Amino acid sequence: xxxxxxxxxxxxxxxxxxxxxxxxxxxxxxxxxxxxxxxxxxxxxxxxxxxxxxxxxxxxxxxxxxxxxxxxxxxxxxxxxxxxxxxxxxxxxxxxxxxxxxxxxxxxxxxxxxxxxxxxxxxxxxxxxxxxxxxxxxxxxxxxxxxxxxxxxxxxxxxxxxxxxxxxxxxxxxxxxxxxxxxxxxxxxxxxxxxxxxxxxxxxxxxxxxxxxxxxxxxxxxxxxxxxxxxxxxxxxxxxxxxxxxxxxxxxxxxxxxxxxxxxxxxxxxxxxxxxxxxxxxxxxxxxxxxxxxxxxxxxxxxxxxxxxxxxxxxxxxxxxxxxxxxxxxxxxxxxxxxxxxxxxxxxxxxxxxxxxxxxxxxxxxxxxxxxxxxxxxxxxxxxxxxxxxxxxxxxxxxxxxxxxxxxxxxxxxxxxxxxxxxxxxxxxxxxxxxxxxxxxxxxxxxxxxxxxxxxxxxxxxxxxxxxxxxxxxxxxxxxxxxxxxxxxxxxxxxxxxxxxxxxxxxxxxxxxxxxxxxxxxxxxxxxxxxxxxxxxxxxxxxxxxxxxxxxxxxxxxxxxxxxxxxxxxxxxxxxxxxxxxxxxxxxxxxxxxxxxxxxxxxxxxxxxxxxxxxxxxxxxxxxxxxxxxxxxxxxxxxxxxxxxxxxxxxxxxxxxxxxxxxxxxxxxxxxxxxxxxxxxxxxxxxxxxxxxxxxxxxxxxxxxxxxxxxxxxxxxxxxxxxxxxxxxxxxxxxxxxxxxxxxxxxxxxxxxxxxxxxxxxxxxxxxxxxxxxxxxxxxxxxxxxxxxxxxxxxxxxxxxxxxxxxxxxxxxxxxxxxxxxxxxxxxxxxxxxxxxxxxxxxxxxxxxxxxxxxxxxxxxxxxxxxxxxxxxxxxxxxxxxxx
Ligand SMILES: Nc1nc2c(c(=O)[nH]1)N[C@H]1C(S)=C(S)[C@@H](COP(=O)(O)OP(=O)(O)OC[C@H]3O[C@@H](n4cnc5c(=O)[nH]c(N)nc54)[C@H](O)[C@@H]3O)O[C@H]1N2
Ligand SMILES: Nc1nc2c(c(=O)[nH]1)N[C@H]1C(S)=C(S)[C@@H](COP(=O)(O)OP(=O)(O)OC[C@H]3O[C@@H](n4cnc5c(=O)[nH]c(N)nc54)[C@H](O)[C@@H]3O)O[C@H]1N2
Ligand code: SF4
Ligand SMILES: [Mo]
Numbered sequence: 001x002x003x004x005x006x007x008x009x010x011x012x013x014x015x016x017x018x019x020x021x022x023x024x025x026x027x028x029x030x031x032x033x034x035x036x037x038x039x040x041x042x043x044x045x046x047x048x049x050x051x052x053x054x055x056x057x058x059x060x061x062x063x064x065x066x067x068x069x070x071x072x073x074x075x076x077x078x079x080x081x082x083x084x085x086x087x088x089x090x091x092x093x094x095x096x097x098x099x100x101x102x103x104x105x106x107x108x109x110x111x112x113x114x115x116x117x118x119x120x121x122x123x124x125x126x127x128x129x130x131x132x133x134x135x136x137x138x139x140x141x142x143x144x145x146x147x148x149x150x151x152x153x154x155x156x157x158x159x160x161x162x163x164x165x166x167x168x169x170x171x172x173x174x175x176x177x178x179x180x181x182x183x184x185x186x187x188x189x190x191x192x193x194x195x196x197x198x199x200x201x202x203x204x205x206x207x208x209x210x211x212x213x214x215x216x217x218x219x220x221x222x223x224x225x226x227x228x229x230x231x232x233x234x235x236x237x238x239x240x241x242x243x244x245x246x247x248x249x250x251x252x253x254x255x256x257x258x259x260x261x262x263x264x265x266x267x268x269x270x271x272x273x274x275x276x277x278x279x280x281x282x283x284x285x286x287x288x289x290x291x292x293x294x295x296x297x298x299x300x301x302x303x304x305x306x307x308x309x310x311x312x313x314x315x316x317x318x319x320x321x322x323x324x325x326x327x328x329x330x331x332x333x334x335x336x337x338x339x340x341x342x343x344x345x346x347x348x349x350x351x352x353x354x355x356x357x358x359x360x361x362x363x364x365x366x367x368x369x370x371x372x373x374x375x376x377x378x379x380x381x382x383x384x385x386x387x388x389x390x391x392x393x394x395x396x397x398x399x400x401x402x403x404x405x406x407x408x409x410x411x412x413x414x415x416x417x418x419x420x421x422x423x424x425x426x427x428x429x430x431x432x433x434x435x436x437x438x439x440x441x442x443x444x445x446x447x448x449x450x451x452x453x454x455x456x457x458x459x460x461x462x463x464x465x466x467x468x469x470x471x472x473x474x475x476x477x478x479x480x481x482x483x484x485x486x487x488x489x490x491x492x493x494x495x496x497x498x499x500x501x502x503x504x505x506x507x508x509x510x511x512x513x514x515x516x517x518x519x520x521x522x523x524x525x526x527x528x529x530x531x532x533x534x535x536x537x538x539x540x541x542x543x544x545x546x547x548x549x550x551x552x553x554x555x556x557x558x559x560x561x562x563x564x565x566x567x568x569x570x571x572x573x574x575x576x577x578x579x580x581x582x583x584x585x586x587x588x589x590x591x592x593x594x595x596x597x598x599x600x601x602x603x604x605x606x607x608x609x610x611x612x613x614x615x616x617x618x619x620x621x622x623x624x625x626x627x628x629x630x631x632x633x634x635x636x637x638x639x640x641x642x643x644x645x646x647x648x649x650x651x652x653x654x655x656x657x658x659x660x661x662x663x664x665x666x667x668x669x670x671x672x673x674x675x676x677x678x679x680x681x682x683x684x685x686x687x688x689x690x691x692x693x694x695x696x697x698x699x700x701x702x703x704x705x706x707x708x709x710x711x712x713x714x715x716x717x718x719x720x721x722x723x724x725x726x727x728x729x730x731x732x733x734x735x736x737x738x739x740x741x742x743x744x745x746x747x748x749x750x751x752x753x754x755x756x757x758x759x760x761x762x763x764x765x766x767x768x769x770x771x772x773x774x775x776x777x778x779x780x781x782x783x784x785x786x787x788x789x790x791x792x793x794x795x796x797x798x799x800x801x802x803x804x805x806x807x808x809x810x811x812x813x814x815x816x817x818x819x820x821x822x823x824x825x826x827x828x829x830x831x832x833x834x835x836x837x838x839x840x841x842x843x844x845x846x847x848x849x850x851x852x853x854x855x856x857x858x859x860x861x862x863x864x865x866x867x868x869x870x871x872x873x874x875x876x877x878x879x880x881x882x883x884x
Contacts (some may be wrong), residue, residue, distance in 0.1 A: 046864055
């Protein structure tokens, strides 16, 4: 290590596991990352996304300067313009004509300042966040049951439980480091059982003793059935119920209305399977129910959360070692946003809009402008933009044109709105394209502040490198706008620490044990103490100065009666039914190596090599019914819109169910924004959309010709039927897969898009096989390879390899596809060691009969372990085929 290298601890900006990261910095660049050994969330481990963090840095593609209506400007002008517009709109139309749409990717300090400015001083309640799409049902159900939005469990409980029920969670791909901890716990404890409840067979099922492939949307039937069954089999804890809860009798009465037959049929399960699960739950004191978007993203997600919590209350399994209802958060700081009050129905610091809270917050902030009632939730908020009621919206750290339901309407609403302010780190996103005022924000590695993970643990993200261009911190941008609006006294912040200590003080202000969120012990941190802050779980107050592992273990809750509430809910199915026109059920979610709208993970070539194009997963028999084969281009439509993606056959899906990932958007593919298909139907309590269940139709799109293109600059794709793009590392090029009409005139396309020194051409019209290699100063500028059969196209690996090398000798060697087959490893399975599917299958065929052997031979799976479920699957599949 040279003197110029230093190592700093920070926190991963991706999922809610909140892993500690040790980053090695040299010459103002992050050159390597590893898991920090001392962070309690990950103890040295990182998943594949975390381990590729340093590959997503670099200034290419970053938003570097402020701009107004497409014209670059300086910060002074940009901030004056923002302040002027907000002031004028507030004076002319009232504060409620202004909205903020925030994000669980912001740091707590950014979030706090945005919330305070909007609700406290501009005086608008229309402040919502992408956490509405993510955690709002979980929040609402915790609040209904416990009186506060407080996750009772710790990660350690996942290791000390004897029954782990994973509901609507694909943790192997979405919370990979926690999943590795679950796997290790299961290996260490032969008595531990794992049940996975998911309509799909996912990578997470790799550790399942039982997989309940339930009918989509039927979870509350399953858990209400469980409640009745537990009571019938004397497995409820009547003393606990009596001493610490309310509402059991009414809740049980509803649950008892359903027979086991009816529950089994609603859930689409065999009675035997159902009873096995119920019996295990009854028998196992140390049970954790770990749930995620398969529960939350539903038109009755709040009830589903409470159906789960009801079963834990009935058995007294809350806040105990190895027991509790554990909602896992998605985003790095979804929890921090919940703490500051980023959701439109919250005010601040776990206070809602009660008269007492309004008075408390107004007194603390010393403001007369505090808005007096909750604002609109995300879906309604964007409807109000569409209707022109909201005249200015400031979007920060989220990409709603991709991630909100009915996304085409969201796009049109923003295009029609005159004052769309977007703060982002990336220049070109589907949302920045609609902005009138663009503000360049600093990104992970540059910014400094805190985030809170799924187990209530607050960790520091630290600044490691200098921001590129004129990028500025979000809290700084907000603070300056507050000053320009005349609120200087209330926004006298000079650093994130100043913001944090105020936030900590508010959490303790007039609290007296009424609110679970209390970090008042951190309100006196000096700059040095804040910089050195070790990860700590809230509450952190006078009673628990070192933080708190579990909540509610003493049976006392933060409801007005101090008792937990059973919720007597009536189980509901999804809001829409399949029909003759839309006979399939569209499910949506995540893949292993991409994060949300790809603005960061899409920059790492290694991460895109796992899956490089948008797709639909479909059961082979449903595919055959629709005349679809592997790789075909399919159009998927709903009442709201349509997309086109390629078919991947997957027996893990039941018939008539399809799954499309959420990540691809207009920057990476022609028409793959899946939220343009999703209905804007929401949960009546939480406002969270039903992302996981939409009736849809699928049909084949004819693709007479396919082509693979590699080029140094982005291409004009307007003439193609379909395209998807995967960037080459460090912005060095772009790799496209496209479909075109029959006899597409590539020569005139080339004439239009390329200026080059020369172009070599080969053509075999019978096969639709045409190839062009264009170059400038011995450097490839554009390569085109077409074929009728897309399987005959060169692999992305090979293409990405040739863009960076000078054309040695003659371009004819490239035209002939020299070494094309040799470098095709197939789809990348192990992203850490870049081991492909074809290499792995070959090794298994050659005798590597276990994941351990594969690791010894190819190293795959021996670093972060994110690919272990897929390796296991490949071993099982290949050996099965071999044996047959
Ligand atoms: N790689 C990666 N990891 C991520 C993210 C990412 O973008 N990429 N995002 C992070 C964020 S913000 C979030 S919110 C989390 C989400 O983490 P998860 O919730 O684990 O991820 P999803 O893929 O959205 O959905 C989980 C599962 O719900 C299932 N499901 C669908 N319908 C139902 C149903 O009716 N009942 C049940 N029981 N299950 C159902 C789906 O089939 C899917 O497998 O992931 C976080 N981690
Ligand atoms: N169909 C369907 N839709 C879904 C879901 C689903 O499962 N199915 N899941 C939903 C869920 S759970 C979530 S969380 C959302 C996620 O959806 P989004 O929040 O829209 O996705 P991201 O890509 O995380 O958007 C973050 C944006 O903020 C920028 N950014 C990153 N860091 C910073 C920063 O520090 N400051 C600023 N100013 N900008 C920053 C990034 O460049 C990016 O443009 O999608 C939701 N939509
Ligand atoms: S599990 Fe992976 S993505 Fe999530 S915080 Fe840890 S390293 Fe980051
Ligand atoms: Mo999320």
